[in-house]
Amino acid sequence: MSTVALLLASAASPWLGQAHGQVGAKTKAPGQSPPAAADARNADRASIRAALESFVKAFESRDPKALAAHWTAEGEYQSEAGATVQGRGALEKAFTEFFAKTPEVKAEIQPESLRFLSTDTAIGEGLVTVRRGPAVPSTSARYSALLVREEGRWRLAQLSESPNDKVSIADLDWLIGEWKSTGGQGAEIRTTYSWAPSKKFINVQFSIKEKDLALTGAQVIGVDPATGSIHSWTFEADGGVGAGQWSRDGDHWVLDAAGTLNDGTTLTETNILRRINEDTFTWQSINRLLDDSEIPDLPPVKVARVKPQK
Secondary structure (H helix, E strand, O other), X not given: OOOHHHHOOOOOOOOOOOOOHHHHHOOOOOOOOHHHHHHHHHHHHHHHHHXXXXXXXXXXXXXXXXXXXXXXXXXXXXXXXXXXXXXXXXXXXXXXXXXXXXXXXXXXXEEEEEEEEEOOEEEEEEEEEEEOOOOOOOEEEEEEEEEEEEOOEEEEEEEEEEEXXXXXXXXXXXXXXEEEEEOHHHOEEEEEEEEOOOOOEEEEEEEEEEOOEEEEEEEEEEEOOOOOOEEEEEEEOOOOEEEEEEEEEOOEEEEEEEEEOOOOOEXXXXXXXXXXXXXXXXXXXXXXXEOOEEEOOOXXXXXXXXXXXX
């Protein structure tokens, strides 16, 4: 029952607040004028949003019975592995076991579409990422949710998961926030990650301060539509520029980076980001070339999240 309890838990806000209104505007119910049809679909979206917010409340209350009530009487859930749980009673039991075994868990969802098949049915699809604590790598899956309206209430008729074969910028959501590390010779490095308004890119601001050096810069991280992989573009305040290709290794990341310094020399390196837990990761640069000359690898640097002051 790994992801089912989480899939909709954080979905209430984003599912309906995006550009899905265009779909409803194109759906014309018999006997309705286009404006009336659009108004009806907007009302449906509001109703689905309310149903999902109710699901969130039940989830946060760890109430298996209330959660199961968000499915139809014979509603079902199908896991990524192909296991199926059908019926409210079975779902309630599965939720009960899930909460008993999973005291610490978080989830993020990246909705991609919401479309209506008829007056009383809709399908939502997207990506969900689940984390079960600092010692367990995060997992992600594709989801498809069939919602139906019964007696004026939107419920889940079917929720299914499938393997996620694509990387997503949402996989880096855990980086959002401010981080600090202390490098060699007392250098202090601060980095802040924040979402762009569209949540298609992560904006990064960084600064390095030591006795005789103060350097700042910016970076943008996102999915390159030409390759489908995560890419980063870096701009240093002194004029240096660079780019990096990200590849995932479990819960860690390998970045193949290349750049040009402000004096025209080139630097290539492999950067390894190893996630330790929600608040800690290490960063190491290896296989470094300055122009055509090898330069020493850098030892791993511990990077810690800066907690907001209360």
